[in-house]
Amino acid sequence: VKEIKFQAMRLCLLLILGFLFMACPDVEEDPDIVSPVTNTQFSFLQDVNKLYFGADVESVYGDEQLSEVSILWYGNTTQNIPNALLLNDNGTNGDIITNDGLYAVEISNDTSSVSNTLDDDSGYVYIDFIAMYQNETVIMPDSFRMGNIIPRIVSVFAPDTIVRPPGNGQDLHTISVEVFDVDGLNTIQTVGFTSYHVEGDSMLASGNLIEMYDDGSEVNLCPGFSQECLSGDSLKNDDTFSITIAIYGPDHSQQTTKTGTFQWDFIAIDQMLAKSNKVMHEVIVE
The missing domain is CATH 2.60.40.10 (Immunoglobulins)
Structure with missing residues (x-):
């Protein structure tokens, strides 16, 4: 032959x-x-x-x-x-x-x-x-x-159950994800998650991405307000992105936290707008 x-x-x-x-x-x-x-x-x-x-x-x-x-x-x-x-x-x-x-x-x-x-x-x-x-x-x-390699969500650090504080109380919970991109951390543009209320069949924040930060809590996320808002991220530029969310008691006078089952879909987006595969985490708020 x-x-x-x-x-x-x-x-x-x-x-x-x-x-x-x-x-x-x-x-x-x-x-x-x-x-x-x-x-x-x-x-x-x-x-x-x-x-x-x-x-x-x-x-x-x-x-x-x-x-x-x-x-x-x-x-x-x-x-x-x-x-x-x-x-x-x-x-x-x-x-x-x-x-x-x-x-x-x-x-x-x-x-x-x-x-x-x-x-x-x-x-x-x-x-x-x-x-x-x-x-x-x-x-x-x-x-x-090889073309652009999409980023990857390595792990999610979030509770499975959140219990609202009694009365008009307020609790803070920090949510974190570890992200990897073979092209380097500096190619990551956005990391965050969407929150879907299962029983209410509705998206929180109008379905917009709730952004997370790898800033070591050094950046005030609420400029112009009397009280600063920090991400809750523990260490800057360590590939772990975080955000702190507030959970309000049932008698809180200004804010309401819904109870039920929530589906959080985490995603990372690089500078070429390539998206990681979604990682879903379910949390129950009581």
């Missing part, structure tokens, strides 16, 4: 046994030959944690019919042992349109599908696109620069 490589392969076999050295020979390339593999594609679908691969492949090459399209997936380094994956053109598993010449596959980015998973990785990923014909195998090595 003839093998055609349209770019120099990244990895060449080197066997060392005593004084015996063996290396694969150079593969000559004919600049006049046009590759049947074009429009190679890769996407990291971070919101659903899936990997997408695709390529346009000619059904006939040198009078030979296409028999199979696959890839070798190295992940973020060519030092990894690659995962072999089949691509299809039957409108399933990531392929959209049947028999349009675009072969594709979409898989979960977890160890149940591949060993070379992506996590908080940046830089490049490496793929060999392979088209197998009757007597020829065409290999198209390619690499893709």
